[in-house]
Amino acid sequence: MADNAGNKAAIREFILENISESTVRDDEDIFERGLVRSMFVMQLVLFVEQEFGVSITGEDLQFDNFRTVDRIDELVSRKLAAV
Amino acid sequence: MLYELTPQQQEDRASFVAFADDHLVPEADRWDREQRLSDSVVELLGKSRLLVPTLPTEAGGSGMDVETYGLLSEELGRGCGNVRNLVAVQGMVAHALLKWGTKAQADRWVPRIGTGETVGAFALTEPEAGSDARNGSMTAERTGAGFVLNGRKKWISFGQRAGIFLVFARLEGEPAAFVVERGTDGFRTEPISGLLGLRASELAELTFDGCVVPEANLISHGRLTFDLLATGSLDYGRYSTAYGSVGLAQGCLTASLEYTRERTQFGVPIRDHQLVRRMLTDMISSVEAARLLCRQAGALRARNHKDAIRQTLIAKYVASRTGFRAADDAVQLHGANGIGPGFPVQRHLRDAKVQEIIEGTSQIQQVQIAEMTL
Numbered sequence: 001m002a003d004n005a006g007n008k009a010a011i012r013e014f015i016l017e018n019i020s021e022s023t024v025r026d027d028e029d030i031f032e033r034g035l036v037r038s039m040f041v042m043q044l045v046l047f048v049e050q051e052f053g054v055s056i057t058g059e060d061l062q063f064d065n066f067r068t069v070d071r072i073d074e075l076v077s078r079k080l081a082a083v
Numbered sequence: 084m085l086y087e088l089t090p091q092q093q094e095d096r097a098s099f100v101a102f103a104d105d106h107l108v109p110e111a112d113r114w115d116r117e118q119r120l121s122d123s124v125v126e127l128l129g130k131s132r133l134l135v136p137t138l139p140t141e142a143g144g145s146g147m148d149v150e151t152y153g154l155l156s157e158e159l160g161r162g163c164g165n166v167r168n169l170v171a172v173q174g175m176v177a178h179a180l181l182k183w184g185t186k187a188q189a190d191r192w193v194p195r196i197g198t199g200e201t202v203g204a205f206a207l208t209e210p211e212a213g214s215d216a217r218n219g220s221m222t223a224e225r226t227g228a229g230f231v232l233n234g235r236k237k238w239i240s241f242g243q244r245a246g247i248f249l250v251f252a253r254l255e256g257e258p259a260a261f262v263v264e265r266g267t268d269g270f271r272t273e274p275i276s277g278l279l280g281l282r283a284s285e286l287a288e289l290t291f292d293g294c295v296v297p298e299a300n301l302i303s304h305g306r307l308t309f310d311l312l313a314t315g316s317l318d319y320g321r322y323s324t325a326y327g328s329v330g331l332a333q334g335c336l337t338a339s340l341e342y343t344r345e346r347t348q349f350g351v352p353i354r355d356h357q358l359v360r361r362m363l364t365d366m367i368s369s370v371e372a373a374r375l376l377c378r379q380a381g382a383l384r385a386r387n388h389k390d391a392i393r394q395t396l397i398a399k400y401v402a403s404r405t406g407f408r409a410a411d412d413a414v415q416l417h418g419a420n421g422i423g424p425g426f427p428v429q430r431h432l433r434d435a436k437v438q439e440i441i442e443g444t445s446q447i448q449q450v451q452i453a454e455m456t457l
């Protein structure tokens with residue numbers, strides 16, 4: 001299992017692959033900047049589930065969990081701790 | 084990559100072929116004329132655990148993997164597009180509830196759908212919001228008892244038969260999804276008949292007029308309700324539609340090969356005319372190509388690969404167009420018999436057109452493929 005910094009790097013890399021910009025700060029709201037496309041959230045969930053072996057469910061569905069690299073990383077850490 | 088079926092998949096496929104040949108092919112034209120599936124086929128699908136086979140066994144499925152589900156969708160699409168649509172919609176509703184609902188909500192509704200005890204319907208489209216479904220105008224407001232729903236949904240598959248409706252509405256400015264059960268006060272369904280294709284999909288228009296549902300029926304609320312729940316369900320449906328279109332095209336091809344061998348004009352079977360061969364070879368190669376795209380999408384979906392969604396869009400876009408072209412050519416090759424009631428190709432042609440409209444029109448697929456690729 002990747003360490004915390006590794007997780008964050010993987011999340012950042014995935015986001016950069018799927019948005020129209022080449023840099024993103026870890027605390028930057030990628031939705032507010034209008035960087036994401038309509039299928040992005042679905043791809044993001046697939047990625048998180050596949051990469052970290054966790055299952056995103058209804059209780060994780062708050063938009064806030066997905067807005068920044070930091071928040072996604074926190075969600076992943078919470079899920080991993082609960083496994 | 085070589086998309087060879089495993090021995091188990093070959094065995095499963097053979098049983099799906101037999102199911103379609105025994106139970107769907109002989110009845111599909113009648114259901115099309117009567118604009119209704121028989122109750123017995125719905126029961127049989129439930130009993131055979133084919134309504135939502137991808138659910139775990141305890142939830143009413145048979146734990147079928149997604150690649151095998153594709154093979155099933157192809158054979159259902161070859162046999163009867165309406166049955167394929169029924170199975171797709173049951174999967175969309177059941178999986179949305181299983182994945183995004185609470186455990187209590189999943190326990191309450193999912194096994195009923197999986198076993199066929201109650202049919203589900205997926206109610207997103209409105210009279211004024213189709214491709215732009217995110218901007219529907221149906222509303223939900225909090226009341227003491229739960230939520231009050233107001234608005235209309237249109238073109239809802241199996242809305243005539245369903246007992247459980249997954250309904251999208253706007254709550255406090257954000258998308259939300261609710262379960263509404265038939266019989267709830269202020270909710271009614273009206274059949275839509277006289278369709279061009281998928282005539283036995285028992286479509287309905289739904290009206291919600293001060294319809295109150297309890298708190299326990301709210302499945303999801305917030306922006307991600309659309310981005311994950313609605314979009315994810317449509318992605319599941321697209322995979323089924325893609326494979327179903329391949330099945331439809333294969334049905335047209337098989338019928339055309341047989342007909343052009345039997346039918347003689349100018350002293351030879353018509354398949355010996357070069358222009359006929361051209362149509363047949365176009366059909367043969369495009370069916371193979373579309374099937375390979377579906378296999379690829381299935382392989383990626385099985386691995387939760389991040390490109391699975393885009394590849395499913397591509398498969399659906401290509402397969403639905405292939406289905407329509409194959410059906411068009413099949414009718415042409417059958418001449419007047421293709422127009423008459425005795426051959427399945429005219430039903431396939433009508434059903435094929437619909438595949439280019441549901442789960443995102445061909446134009447919306449193009450927009451999305453471009454958005455995800457460029």
Ligand SMILES: Cc1cc2nc3c(=O)[nH]c(=O)nc-3n(C[C@H](O)[C@H](O)[C@H](O)COP(=O)(O)OP(=O)(O)OC[C@H]3O[C@@H](n4cnc5c(N)ncnc54)[C@H](O)[C@@H]3O)c2cc1C
Pocket residue numbers: 172204205206207208212213214215237238239240241280281284286437440441442443444445446447450
């Ligand atoms: C048999 C059948 C079963 C159905 N079952 C269901 C169901 O179970 N549940 C459900 O919720 N819905 C269902 N639908 C509805 C279906 O999902 C919609 O018909 C579909 O999304 C298209 O919406 P529309 O018909 O309003 O067309 P519109 O969105 O009005 O589109 C009309 C035309 O404009 C084009 N167009 C629209 N926007 C763009 C754009 N941005 N760029 C380029 N072209 C564009 C479209 O491609 C199309 O050619 C069903 C429909 C049918 C026919």
